Each structure stands twice: as C-alpha cells, then as structure tokens.
Amino acid sequence: MKPSIEISSICNLRCKMCPYQHKDIEQGLMEWDLFTKLADELAPLSEAIHIFNRGEPFTHPRVYEMIDYIQEKGIKAIIATNALLMDEKKILEHLKNGLLVISCHAGDRETYKKITGTDGFDEVRRKIIWIKNNNPHGNLEFGVKFVKLPENNGQEKEVEGFGATVYVVEDSNQSNPYGYIDCSQPDVCPTWDFKGHKKVCCRDEYSKYDYDKYYGQAKRRELDICQRCAIH
Numbered sequence: 435m436k437p438s439i440e441i442s443s444i445c446n447l448r449c450k451m452c453p454y455q456h457k458d459i460e461q462g463l464m465e466w467d468l469f470t471k472l473a474d475e476l477a478p479l480s481e482a483i484h485i486f487n488r489g490e491p492f493t494h495p496r497v498y499e500m501i502d503y504i505q506e507k508g509i510k511a512i513i514a515t516n517a518l519l520m521d522e523k524k525i526l527e528h529l530k531n532g533l534l535v536i537s538c539h540a541g542d543r544e545t546y547k548k549i550t551g552t553d554g555f556d557e558v559r560r561k562i563i564w565i566k567n568n569n570p571h572g573n574l575e576f577g578v579k580f581v582k583l584p585e586n587n588g589q590e591k592e593v594e595g596f597g598a599t600v601y602v603v604e605d606s607n608q609s610n611p612y613g614y615i616d617c618s619q620p621d622v623c624p625t626w627d628f629k630g631h632k633k634v635c636c637r638d639e640y641s642k643y644d645y646d647k648y649y650g651q652a653k654r655r656e657l658d659i660c661q662r663c664a665i666h
C-alpha cells in the first residue's frame with residue numbers, strides 16, 4: 435500500500451482551486467514521535483509513503499529528517515510541494531529513493547499570482563529548472579503537476595518548456611464523471627492527519643470520516659466526498 439502521513443496541514447499559499455486552504459480546517463504540524471511511530475508501523479506494509487495531505491510539507495521544520503527516516507526503512511518517500519519553502523540543494527541531497535512533485539499551475543507570473551495569491555512564479559520556475567539541470571542521472575524521480583483551470587488555458591506548454599516531465603490534471607474539484615463505482619483508495623492509501631487520526635480518504639478535508647467506521651461506505655462510494663471524486 436501507499437499510505438499518506440500529513441506532516442503539516444498548514445500552507446503558505448491560497449490556491450483558488452485548493453479543496454483545503456479556503457476552509458477552516460485545523461492547522462498544525464505533526465509531532466516527531468507520532469511521525470516515527472506511524473512510519474515504523476507502516477513501513478513493513480508499504481512500498482511508499484506520501485509525506486503530505488492537506489498542507490504544504492515544507493512548512494514542517496523537520497521535513498528533511500522525515501524524508502531520511504522513511505528512506506532508511508528501505509521504502510520510497512513521495513512528496514508534493516509548491517516548492518516556495520523548499521531548498522532545492524537540500525532536497526537533492528536527501529531524497530534519494532522517492533518522488534518529488536512540484537506544483538506549478540501557470541506559465542507566467544501574472545497567472546501564477548491570480549491562481550495562488552502569491553508572486554512566486556519566478557522562484558518556482560528557477561527551482562524546477564535548477565533541479566532538472568542538477569539531476570542529470572535522474573537519481574531523483576521528479577515531475578511538475580499542472581492543474582487545468584480557466585485562468586491557465588494552454589499554459590502547460592510554457593511549463594513543459596522548463597524541461598521537466600509535466601503531469602497535466604483536471605481540476606481536483608470537478609464532479610465525478612464515472613458514476614459510483616467501487617473505490618480502491620481506502621485499501622491503497624489510508625491517510626493519517628497531523629494529529630494521528632486515521633481517515634478513510636485523503637480527500638476528507640475535515641477529518642470527519644474515521645477509517646474503521648466509514649470504510650464500507652467509502653468502498654461503496656456512499657460518502658458525500660466520494661460523490662465529487664473523479665478517482666475510479
């Protein structure tokens with residue numbers, strides 16, 4: 435399985451399409467001891483661990499140690515970030531067995547500002563290009579996530595021009611176009627929030643669906659979150 439551990443629910447951006455950061459979700463960082471306890475328990479059962487859920491993982495002051503801790507157990511660390519708080523040299527030093535996904539949903543500065551509320555485009559572009567140029571043997575598995583929105587129509591071409599692999603995805607708030615079919619997510623990706631609460635799905639923004647209580651309903655896609663979900 436590939437579980438998720440939310441090391442932080444805090445984010446430095448306010449992206450307009452974000453399912454989490456416009457809401458009053460509880461903000462916090464995971465304690466180190468809780469993190470190591472979860473990682474110790476999950477490692478023998480997992481091929482990879484995602485070190486993020488609702489927030490920006492680089493708001494956690496011990497994120498690089500957490501990446502090391504997971505990899506030392508022989509499993510992959512997967513991290514998705516907006517990259518503004520990430521040190522590009524440090525991430526190349528630490529992330530040796532894993533995947534780094536950097537979000538960039540715009541091909542220019544103005545659009546980036548409109549979507550994220552922050553003037554961070556030049557910084558993100560610089561980091562993507564730096565990592566691309568300093569990872570010549572592909573030691574770090576690395577890609578850029580671009581969410582399609584009305585504001586950034588066609589701009590994935592500019593982002594592809596930075597030289598990294600670009601994953602273009604539909605707006606994560608879109609309705610479920612597939613109908614209600616069985617969901618594999620609770621088995622594949624159980625999620626622990628920063629307080630250690632086990633949730634049935636990473637999309638449970640308020641941590642209201644306890645894993646044990648709602649597992650069956652999630653599998654059958656009967657929860658309200660599932661009706662907006664495009665994963666099939």
Ligand code: SF4
Pocket residue numbers: 445446447448449451452453454455488489490515516537
């Ligand atoms: S960077 Fe990610 S978590 Fe933060 S506001 Fe944007 S979409 Fe949400």
Ligand code: SF4
Pocket residue numbers: 617618619620634635636637652653655657659660661663664665
């Ligand atoms: S929202 Fe529901 S259907 Fe979608 S991945 Fe989560 S549990 Fe599965």
